[in-house]
Amino acid sequence: MSNPFDDIPTGETKGKTKQSEQKEAAQGELFETAPPPWELAVADDVAIATIVFSEAPHGPYDYRIPDDLREDLKPGMRVKVPLGHRRKAMIGWCIETKMGSSASRSLRDVAEVLDDEPLCDPPLVRLVMWMSHYYQAPAGQVFDTLIPSSVRANAGTRERTYYELTNKKLDDATIESLPAKQQQIIRTLIAVARPMTSAQIMVEADCTSSPIKTLEKKGLISSESRREMATSSPMRWQLDDGEKETKHDLTDDQTHALEKITAAVDSEEGKTLLLHGVTGSGKTEVYIRAIEHVVKFGRSAIVLVPEISLTPQTRGRFERRFPGVAVLHSQMTPAERHFQWQRIRRGEVQVVIGPRSAVFAPLPRLGLIILDEEHDGSFKQDTAPRYHARKVAFARAMSLKVPLVLGTATPSLESWHACNTGHAELISMPSRVGNRPMPDVQLVDLRVRDDRTSGAISRPLHKAVQETLDDKGQVILLLNRRGFATTIQCPSCGHVVACPDCDMPLTHHRDGGKAVCHYCDYTIGTPPWCPACRFDGIRYGGLGTQRLEVEVKSRFPNARVARMDGDTMRRPGSHQKVLSAFRSGEIDILLGTQMIAKGLDFPNVLLVGVINADSALHFPDFRAAERTFGLVTQVSGRTGRGNRGGRVIVQTFSPEHPAIQAASRHDYEQFAHDEMNARRKFNYPPLGSVARIIIRGTVEDVTESTAESLVQRLEQAREKLGHEVRILGPAPPPMSKLRGKYRFHILLQATEPGPLGDTIRTATEKFVIPEKDDVQYVVDIDPIDML
Numbered sequence: 001m002s003n004p005f006d007d008i009p010t011g012e013t014k015g016k017t018k019q020s021e022q023k024e025a026a027q028g029e030l031f032e033t034a035p036p037p038w039e040l041a042v043a044d045d046v047a048i049a050t051i052v053f054s055e056a057p058h059g060p061y062d063y064r065i066p067d068d069l070r071e072d073l074k075p076g077m078r079v080k081v082p083l084g085h086r087r088k089a090m091i092g093w094c095i096e097t098k099m100g101s102s103a104s105r106s107l108r109d110v111a112e113v114l115d116d117e118p119l120c121d122p123p124l125v126r127l128v129m130w131m132s133h134y135y136q137a138p139a140g141q142v143f144d145t146l147i148p149s150s151v152r153a154n155a156g157t158r159e160r161t162y163y164e165l166t167n168k169k170l171d172d173a174t175i176e177s178l179p180a181k182q183q184q185i186i187r188t189l190i191a192v193a194r195p196m197t198s199a200q201i202m203v204e205a206d207c208t209s210s211p212i213k214t215l216e217k218k219g220l221i222s223s224e225s226r227r228e229m230a231t232s233s234p235m236r237w238q239l240d241d242g243e244k245e246t247k248h249d250l251t252d253d254q255t256h257a258l259e260k261i262t263a264a265v266d267s268e269e270g271k272t273l274l275l276h277g278v279t280g281s282g283k284t285e286v287y288i289r290a291i292e293h294v295v296k297f298g299r300s301a302i303v304l305v306p307e308i309s310l311t312p313q314t315r316g317r318f319e320r321r322f323p324g325v326a327v328l329h330s331q332m333t334p335a336e337r338h339f340q341w342q343r344i345r346r347g348e349v350q351v352v353i354g355p356r357s358a359v360f361a362p363l364p365r366l367g368l369i370i371l372d373e374e375h376d377g378s379f380k381q382d383t384a385p386r387y388h389a390r391k392v393a394f395a396r397a398m399s400l401k402v403p404l405v406l407g408t409a410t411p412s413l414e415s416w417h418a419c420n421t422g423h424a425e426l427i428s429m430p431s432r433v434g435n436r437p438m439p440d441v442q443l444v445d446l447r448v449r450d451d452r453t454s455g456a457i458s459r460p461l462h463k464a465v466q467e468t469l470d471d472k473g474q475v476i477l478l479l480n481r482r483g484f485a486t487t488i489q490c491p492s493c494g495h496v497v498a499c500p501d502c503d504m505p506l507t508h509h510r511d512g513g514k515a516v517c518h519y520c521d522y523t524i525g526t527p528p529w530c531p532a533c534r535f536d537g538i539r540y541g542g543l544g545t546q547r548l549e550v551e552v553k554s555r556f557p558n559a560r561v562a563r564m565d566g567d568t569m570r571r572p573g574s575h576q577k578v579l580s581a582f583r584s585g586e587i588d589i590l591l592g593t594q595m596i597a598k599g600l601d602f603p604n605v606l607l608v609g610v611i612n613a614d615s616a617l618h619f620p621d622f623r624a625a626e627r628t629f630g631l632v633t634q635v636s637g638r639t640g641r642g643n644r645g646g647r648v649i650v651q652t653f654s655p656e657h658p659a660i661q662a663a664s665r666h667d668y669e670q671f672a673h674d675e676m677n678a679r680r681k682f683n684y685p686p687l688g689s690v691a692r693i694i695i696r697g698t699v700e701d702v703t704e705s706t707a708e709s710l711v712q713r714l715e716q717a718r719e720k721l722g723h724e725v726r727i728l729g730p731a732p733p734p735m736s737k738l739r740g741k742y743r744f745h746i747l748l749q750a751t752e753p754g755p756l757g758d759t760i761r762t763a764t765e766k767f768v769i770p771e772k773d774d775v776q777y778v779v780d781i782d783p784i785d786m787l
């Protein structure tokens, strides 16, 4: 990882600075360039605000601040300003205020200041500008990502109008008779179950104010003006994870790790530490102690976790040790989100735990950022701005001169490489707490006929499950495919039932007999005969978790079985429910997708079975081996966490594959070594930088020719800048059609991110696609998803 501030146009304060000085310095230096000589003679005669927008044109543009607003407007606030020829004033974000000269240019006036206080402090404004630059996203859009919509909707005014349903028990027929937007508003009000302002409704139901007014006229909703709503107290999750308040004596490894982290905190230098601790080495305890150290000095910390590992168990560990913990997650209501954001900003919490967006938590005295399971792909946002929380955390930590701790049993090669090149410090915790051994891993070669059965579970795995059940132990089975059958194919003509919008095979789901596209959720009833040739006897091929569940139940009729995947975990709280049932021993066999692979700590799990280790291995993606190694290692880590040992059975068609071999020996270093060599050949990350541009449109050849002209522009930009950048494509990606749009992609490679970014910026600067073409493109810097 190179310094992400390297390519941002700013004079970063070098060396050691105190936080307070640094805060002031950060403000206003962003666009500092020497003024042109003819301006030097002119006195500063006007207050200027620099504003950015989320809609095109994105700015930044300068505006004059009228005298009566001078005191009010600060960077990080929103304003209303005229823009272009629009009749309505636009909302924009102020990134800078300064004195300047009005000579030689005519500035328009800021019309209104919308916030009483900045929604972002100066370091966060700076982070926004860095993200905007690095990820090539409009700064206004980045602001909108940083500040929850509920905060944006609520901040500002004092007395406002709240809407609620006049009849709380509207029947479905009445709702369905309404136009779509109005339906959405009613559904939103039902879901939120409390009065909402029109701004909140507009955000949540994605509508304008006119359907709200219409509903009021129809008498379906009523309005009332009230003082700002008293913020409800957050829902305290019950700490029903059956754990006692325990403060362990640290192991030597833990003590050593903690010392390194606290030393980094005390040094007040930004520093990245990679905590490479095997599964069950007690990383969480180290995090907690490190945060205790930070809190002692009145500072606070952010802990980023993949959403799915935010189990009650994890939050319980933190909530028992700190009085002020704010937990952020995707199932919060807008009101809760707003409440938590305010608490955080007022400095009332010491620890914020949450998924990737928690990296923006507005803690006033941030002293430490921790990223747990740092290898996890969910830290990358897959919509614009396509940021990676690890990179953003790094940028935020370095600019505040606080440490960033990356914790994992299976480091991303990016972080591993950072250690090898001196950009991060490696801390190892090579053994489990209590000197528990790592579990034995047995590979079952599925090519060996004698071991195979007609189902998904081989003979050795069947035997092991039976033995474990006899021993009153628990079993985890991993299969990374949901649904029943992954292909629906006609044996007579070969026709595969596919999604009309994505061209991908539909997955058969047994519940309700549905055929579902896993890319866009397109759903039809599974056809009983072949849609192409009418052959009666269509076949379900491929294995999903539903089919596995059926097989497991028939093989082990006395076992209590639960399935955990995207289908069974739709409802809020269902994840928690299954896990607590598993913990209390009401479930013998837990089977599911990768969501069972992470972070679970159950001592009675004596066996882990991986149904098909190869499923991720043959993906057209340079990270396929890394993902396979990570998944097998992580799920293996769920066993042997108690005093009764544990073992792992991995079924595979390629037992000799280096990633599977290394995972079976718990040998991360060997894996990293092999994989780094493989990537070096092609300059893949972390040895080089990659960017991807996806072009999508409704007409195939128009989309392709747009992609081709973009490639030409990229080539011209490369020439002009004299950069060494490899440009590949345009080519159809593995997902050549998605949600009814044709897709092409362009891959760019370079040794450094700077030239790569510059080339794309130059090429796209004035690249306008005619509206009639209906083609859009997105730039993905450091892509994770290559489909």
Ligand SMILES: Nc1ncnc2c1ncn2[C@@H]1O[C@H](COP(=O)(O)OP(=O)(O)OP(=O)(O)O)[C@@H](O)[C@H]1O
Pocket: 248, 249, 250, 251, 254, 277, 278, 279, 280, 281, 282, 283, 284, 285, 408, 409, 433, 434, 598, 599, 600, 601, 637
């Ligand atoms: N010093 C200690 N002494 C005894 N038990 C400990 C100690 N530290 C942690 N533990 C316990 O060990 C178990 C594993 O710890 P933890 O879940 O933090 O490991 P981890 O490294 O995060 O593992 P994973 O990567 O698999 O999630 C927990 O039950 C925890 O309470």
Ligand SMILES: [Zn+2]
Pocket: 490, 491, 492, 493, 494, 495, 530, 531, 532, 533, 534, 535
């Ligand atoms: Zn057919």
Ligand SMILES: [Zn+2]
Pocket: 499, 500, 501, 502, 503, 517, 518, 519, 520, 521, 522, 739
């Ligand atoms: Zn689809």
